Amino acid sequence: MKKLGFGVIGVFALFVAIIVVRTLMLSGSSVAAAVENPPAYDGNAIAGRLSEAIRIQTISWSTQRPPDAEAFADFSAFLERAYPAAHGAMTREIVGGHSLIYKWAGTSAVEKPIALTAHIDVVPVEAGTEDLWTEPAFSGAIAEGAVWGRGAMDNKGQLIAIMEAVETLAAEGFAPSRDVYLLFGHDEELGGFAGAGEMAKLLKSRGVHFEWTLDEGSGLVQGIIPGVASPVALISTGEKGSTTLRFTASAPGGHSSAPGKDTAISVAARAVIAVMDNPYPLEIDGNVVSFLHAIATQMPFFQRMALANLWLTGPIIKKQLAEDPTTAAALHTTTAPTIIEGGEKTNILPQQTTVFVNYRIHPRDNVAAVKERAIRLIDDDRVTVEAVGGREPSPAASARSDGYRALETATATIFGDVPIAPFITLQGTDTRHYIGLADDNYRFTPFIYRSDDLARIHGNDERVMIEDLARGAAWYEVLLRETAGD
């Protein structure tokens, strides 16, 4: 009895030791800054130029409505005027009508080129919401330490930050060791087929293969993760895929006074319930573990202990992550019925009902498997399931490459000792067209997004803080020096 007691205590002591050691082993970020004094940019000067960029209404309306050629030409002319040194150092091509390929030729023929990307187009302001803006949506107003207007964040702020860094480097005679491309698409908000798609085809035909590309699609978040006060840099190494399944339910028609057991509507409803009641399981994979470990370093001891010991606490943490739709979306393939059509008269049994269900596909799943799973769950031959278009999830980029290290170094240089972790982009970006054209595709905007910022993107009162613009430009400068310097 006594012996057994000691055994239990021994196991318990070991258990506690493992938990504590794992907790203590989680230390802050080990990324060193590239230089002690990072470059400083004049935020107000950048704000003035972004303001001008916002006033040029480069709107992507719809695939049915051609882009405003004059606005896009104005935008190109504005860039030339605002960034003379950059235009002196780089060549520029206009592709697909309005997209821009800049090439800054490198001195070494050995190193692979890199590409910094952004998009020129913006989404329209929804009719009827114009008056909800604090400042008119295309005014580019500068107030309260921010530049306001459609495109401030998505994505002209990023484009301008890139140009500011190139302008500074070009003006001082910086010669990149490798080819640096800037790829600015003009129809990202419509899928990027005319812009990024055409640029990718052209580059491929020329045999260009990038070591890495960097696009929008993630960034630093602050005040969004409970318990973490500091900004957290999330470098996206992957992008979810998507597909929409059309469920078509059929049943006999007739008068509603003598219905059978089901109508097409109830058959369709059962199909929807079948997929909604069986969501994809949430899984904590390698990227999520890195993310949780990175934020753990900023947390009080007991929370850090929980995150350091996912082998024990995984199920509880998963439950917490599931409560927020955004974090839940990063952990599984999501299911969202978005359109239902069926029935015409209140006294006629509908013979057909159609439901569209949109899936955002986690990299561990694929388009064909999503369809097969839905068919299996519905298990009803009165329902046909077809995929309406589909885009596979992107392959995962390396979180150990030189490129990833350069992104980390630039982040540590400009933002200090903040947690940095790989993440996944939940929406589509132009990068879908550059898959296969690079060893690795990354997505990261060097701006801090606060809790109310996410609703501003594609919503009202889109804006970017002037300090973010200054830091963003400096971040690109450090990145270029790191990756294309001597």
Ligand SMILES: [Zn+2]
């Ligand atoms: Zn965008």
